[in-house]
Amino acid sequence: MTITQLDQEQLDEIYAFAVDLGRKTGQLLLESVEKRIGGEASESVEKENAVDIVTQTDEDAEVFIKSAIQKKYPSHKFLGEETYAKGQSRDYLIDEQPTWCVDPLDGTVNFTHIFPMFCVSIAFIVNHKPVIGVIYAPFQDQLFSSCINRGAWLNEKRQLPLIRNPSIPPMPPNAPSKCIFSCEWGKDRRDIPDGNMHRKIESFVNMAAEVGGRDGKGGMVHGVRSLGSATLDLAYTAMGSFDIWWEGGCWEWDVAAGVAILLEAGGLVTTASPPADFDTAPIEDVRLGSRLYLAIRPAGPSKTETGRQTQERTVREVWRRVRQLEYTRPGA
Amino acid sequence: MTITQLDQEQLDEIYAFAVDLGRKTGQLLLESVEKRIGGEASESVEKENAVDIVTQTDEDAEVFIKSAIQKKYPSHKFLGEETYAKGQSRDYLIDEQPTWCVDPLDGTVNFTHIFPMFCVSIAFIVNHKPVIGVIYAPFQDQLFSSCINRGAWLNEKRQLPLIRNPSIPPMPPNAPSKCIFSCEWGKDRRDIPDGNMHRKIESFVNMAAEVGGRDGKGGMVHGVRSLGSATLDLAYTAMGSFDIWWEGGCWEWDVAAGVAILLEAGGLVTTASPPADFDTAPIEDVRLGSRLYLAIRPAGPSKTETGRQTQERTVREVWRRVRQLEYTRPGA
Incomplete structure (x- = not known):
């Protein structure tokens, strides 16, 4: 069927x-x-x-x-x-x-x-x-x-998104600047050099630091938020409250409903894992079982870009600043 | 008057x-x-x-x-x-x-x-x-x-706190383990070595990392939350939802109402700044204008401690893991 x-x-x-x-x-x-x-x-x-x-x-x-x-x-x-x-x-x-x-x-x-x-x-x-x-x-x-x-x-x-009249706002011109960045500390707290926790923190700090800081990776996001619920992170991204959500380690049930709502609202969900050619790699819809998610809120057109273009530009700016995370599927 | x-x-x-x-x-x-x-x-x-x-x-x-x-x-x-x-x-x-x-x-x-x-x-x-x-x-x-x-x-x-029947729970025996830790990234995002942003992150990571990690400073908190509102952080601490809130840089109007509510609920508010003798220093009520706050939720007695003792034990365990932050008062 x-x-x-x-x-x-x-x-x-x-x-x-x-x-x-x-x-x-x-x-x-x-x-x-x-x-x-x-x-x-x-x-x-x-x-x-x-x-x-x-x-x-x-x-x-x-x-x-x-x-x-x-x-x-x-x-x-x-x-x-x-x-x-x-x-x-x-x-x-x-x-x-x-x-x-x-x-x-x-x-x-x-x-x-x-x-x-x-x-x-x-x-x-x-x-x-x-x-x-x-x-x-x-x-x-x-x-x-x-x-x-x-x-x-x-x-x-x-x-959703809440702000849609007269039109849904595009992603900010210098995103991730002016964006609310949603992320979670998660359960993997092992203090392993270059392990997931440290890669996450490095990514968070890159997104947060002043523009020009962190060897040019500083994103100066408007705010960093951690709610402790991947599902609600996605819901608030669909609402337009959060501009960017980046997370690794979720299972299908953590994200399936949120992805449905975000996509229907006009958002984009792709992989959290930055490809080596992050500037040109195709931006593909996430596979539900991938465990690595990057979500962008619904966005309308700017004077020079379609809504999708403002979202894809933002995806690349996030990929430029974040690390690969390692979450495999046991038994896979 | x-x-x-x-x-x-x-x-x-x-x-x-x-x-x-x-x-x-x-x-x-x-x-x-x-x-x-x-x-x-x-x-x-x-x-x-x-x-x-x-x-x-x-x-x-x-x-x-x-x-x-x-x-x-x-x-x-x-x-x-x-x-x-x-x-x-x-x-x-x-x-x-x-x-x-x-x-x-x-x-x-x-x-x-x-x-x-x-x-x-x-x-x-x-x-x-x-x-x-x-x-x-x-x-x-x-x-x-x-x-x-x-x-x-x-x-x-x-x-408040919501859980109070038959009695308000004590702070966990191995706090900050089992605690929800509330903190904020704030506005100071300067990428200065050992500046406020980096001191904050170092403190957050100490609180989050596995027990035994971070040269013994790992606190393995139950969760790390960032809402983007000092006022609501304090409100949820009074509610008992958050166990620990640690922040620097707030002004009086950010915290005065939250402090009133938290104290009336039975919480404790002292300085975020760890004293050198953090194991023995007196735990004094915070001065409203200090800009450095550590709040502990309301707590009842355990079998061996008063509620206040479980709070003070938690204060010292936080002080052991966090850095001094530098927020002065311009003109002061």
Whole structure:
């Protein structure tokens, strides 16, 4: 079955189901927070290290989502963070079949600390392309959603990006200057010379430093933001709040819904990994399983460039300043 | 006039006025955002560099707040970011008089990009002590408020910190491990060897790196967060979402309301500057004009320590990992 075999009416129905599912799952997450505020203890289990906590809520929410999908669409495939983590392989499991790709709770660390930047993330993928995305952050009641050909929305009433009248602004002429740069410290904190953590930091500092600094790599971004949720980073990039998001190490469920929403809003997602010929290399759409992502917000035309040209110019300016990160797929 | 000459009834009245003023000012900020979303152009003027944008909204909001205060409390002093910035001196201007210390728009960069982490910040200070704090982030409708002896609150209904039943958790035994560490890249991006930017980054990396890394300074914090608003960093520390906030370069109006709320919630605020004898130095309350802040969330007792002891232990573990920052007061 390919996307051409799912007509818009079918997609619209799936979209409505996904939005409803996102809201209900968000409500579950919120009820769990309310229990902790009310004094009922919560269980947390350590996974790989202290940073990687999985809560009972996480698993409960995934069961809830999976059951609802299997009841409504028994022929669709399901890929969730918790089911995947318990399996043996981390091969790239998405194929052309209609597949739900779900993170029941993104921003787990935020959730355990009750910092509001946590959410449920639900994507529907056909032919490797995320065509529906739903992200719901219940503590601040922010629902981001999109369906192919239907636009991307905040709370089903504000179209994304927010600033679009009279036109979506182009990327700034000297981007990354004037841009908000979104990035995450992540879980790989090994203090290995030239390891991922140090390569990330070097990249962050290049983006942040004054123009002319860092041997010409200084990008003087307007601000550096770290929220602790790849999903919400992408949502705010679709909103136009963040101009650039650069990250390595994510899994499909961390980004699938965010990529759907960002693409439908007019954003660009390519690889975080700078090619040697960064000035001329083709800028290809990211492969969902690549684990290395560079996202640029939706952009309109300037007087001399198309919107896409301003985005591609920005991609190259980021590539010029960032390091290769090493995230392989275990078993791949 | 000292605080002993303002009785609780007077303070309660001032508190109600401040909350109302915060909500109304937040509404002004939101209306300005709505205008931009609606396509009406906004004016922005560069100050010191591209990072430091002041908008017309900022000035309008300050005039609104100042007028309301002067009408209601003509004998009180007023200190606002915009009025201060236009003056000649940056001497520390707060004395024992009842003083309103106001940032009409904190998170200006977020505001210009419509990233929701912007807010109005209103503090009332007597005898150098912030006794009332109001922070309102209108895009996500989050109001943080406190009055001395009345507790600290989210949206006037949830007491802070959020997790307090059956008791407020102590700081983790191996803090900063398991802590969310909040910090900001700030505006000083000069690429000077051992300058503020590089000292900050070195400190961030020490806090983040694995335990045993960084010559024993690795803190393996649970997460590193940067929101782009000192005021909201403090608000989320009062909420218990962030465990540690460390920052240099803020002015009084950036922190006064947040300090009021955090202290009333049971938090601790001392200097970001590590003393040479960090293991034994007395941990003193921060001086509001110091520009260097280390905040620890509210904490309850563990089996072997008082809440304050768990906070002080955490302060020393942060001091052990961070560098001195250099922020002087021009004219001081």
